[in-house]
Amino acid sequence: MDAFYASIEQRDNPDYRGKPLAVGYGEKRGVVAAASYEARRYGVHSAMPSVTALRKCPNIIFVPPRFDVYRNVSNQIMQIFHEYTSMVEPLSLDEAFLDVTVNNKGARSATLIAKEIKQKIYNRTHLTSSAGVSYNKFLAKIASDYRKPDGLFVIEPEKAEAFVEKLTIDKFFGVGKVTAKRMVELGIRTGYDLKQWSELDLVKEFGKAGSTYWHFARGIDDREVESERVRKSLGAEVTFMDDLDEIVDILGSLDQIANEVHRRAQKRKFLAKTVTLKVKYADFTQITRSKTVNYYVNSNEKLFELGKELLLQVNDIEEKKIRLMGLTLKKSDSELSSYPHRAIQLTLDFEE
Template sequence: MDAFYASIEQRDNPEYRGKPVAVGYGGKRGVVAAASYEARQYGIHSAMPSVTALRRCPRLIFVAPRFENYKTVSNQIMQIFREYTDKVEPLSLDEAFLDVTVNKMGMEVATQIAKEIKEKIHRQTLLTASAGVSYNKFLAKIASDYKKPDGLYVITPEKAERFLEKLAIEKFFGVGRVTAQRMHELGIRTGYELKRYTETELVRHFGKAGTLYYQFVRGIDEREVESEYVRKSLGAEETFAEDLHELVDLLHALDEIAREVHRRAQKRNFLARTLTLKIKYADFTTVSRSRTVPYYLKTYDQLFDLGKELLLQVDDIGERSIRLMGLTLKNASNDQVMPASQPLQLSLDFRE
């Protein structure tokens, strides 16, 4: 979806249309959750501090998020996807992979399926979506971002490698800001330069991810669309109205965060054995502590007690001001799977 949260706000509030809109909190401790395309023209993006966003665009309109509304629209969109195939792998509320090799409509051309889905989404929600069509997940993801907003781009097997050779390394799915900077230091700025490195060299520089980069730049991605949904983590975090440094205040905040994680885990019947504590200091540096236990963390007391142990393991607690704290459950139970059908994999044309 195109600027999903912000587009819903502009759809539901005519006075916001054509104006720079940010979903989030506009106060000094706030963060942008999403930005409209009008706001993006000023370099505003998600996760940007609100004060920075307002400096770039003083007339920026901040709107409080309405996540229940976003979930409702997301359900509409996912239902449209499932009219065409059961092999749907959601990445977030507003994005999913679809394997349409075998599809319910019996359509022969994947690009036509994408066009039809885009039209149906716009007709039912008044929102625009961008689609990428290709023969694997990596290329489809890149293609979906290539012509935003309201775009449709196809990467065929014949043009995949040449397309990737010209692509800026920042556009590669899975290459974040830090990795891109490391690649720049190695003289890698495009797919062509990445392709000059052997798999062994990339693994030496980037660990296991090096193998993926080696394959991706050659248009290779064997991952299937996973229509089974397995939640791998669950957590909650809080950005404090004022920086905290006293242990008593931090423990009070930890209590509230642990209660929220427990509430979310109970709601989703989520069981896990690993707890990770995240701390972000006033200077925006971040540290984390993690521990795995031989039992599932089911109660609030278990979460709080283990969270407190992790907090006390942080060397400079009480000495530095803390801006944010969070807890995340990981290492989930393997039986938390919602099965879906597994259609036979055949070949399908996706002509432009």
């Protein structure tokens, strides 16, 4: 979807249309959850501190998020997807992979299916979307971002490698800012540059992800669309209105976070044995600490105790002010359900 949260707010309130808008709170500790395309022209983007957004765009409108509304619209969109295929893998409320190799309409053109879906989304929600069509997840994801907003882009099999060679490394799906910076330092600026590296050297430099990058540089991605995704982690974090430096206040906030994580875990019937603590200081430096136990962390008391244990391991916890704190429950690889690694690749026409 195109600027999903912000577009819903502009759809529902005519006064917001055509104006720079951010979903979030315009306070000193607020963060932009989503920005309209009008706001993006000023350099405003999601996860940006609200004070920075206001500095870049003084006339920006802040509106509080309405997640119930966003979820309802998301359900409408997912229903449209399921009219075409049961192979739907949601990535978030506003994005999903669809495998339409075999589809409910008996259609032979993935491009026509994408056009139909885009039109149905607009007819039912009055929102625009962008679609990417290709033969694997990596390329489809890149294609979906290529002509936003209201875009449709197709990467055909015979053109994929040439397309990837010209792609700048920051556009690679799965390459974050830190990795992209490291790659540039190594002289890897494009897909072509990446292709010159051996798989062994990439693994030495980037670990297991290096093998993935080697395959991506050649347009190869064998991951299937998983219609039933397994949740790997669940957590909550809080940015404090005022920095915390008293241990009593810190532990009190940790207890509240543990209660919220436990509430979410109960709601989703989520069980895990690994707890991770995240702390961000006033100077924006950040640390994480994790511990795995031999039992499921199934109460807020256990979660709080493990979080406290991790917190007290941090050497300078009472010397530096804390801006943000969070707790996450995470499943280990052995706890995750396994999926078939490979499937037979059928053919599908891409032309209109």
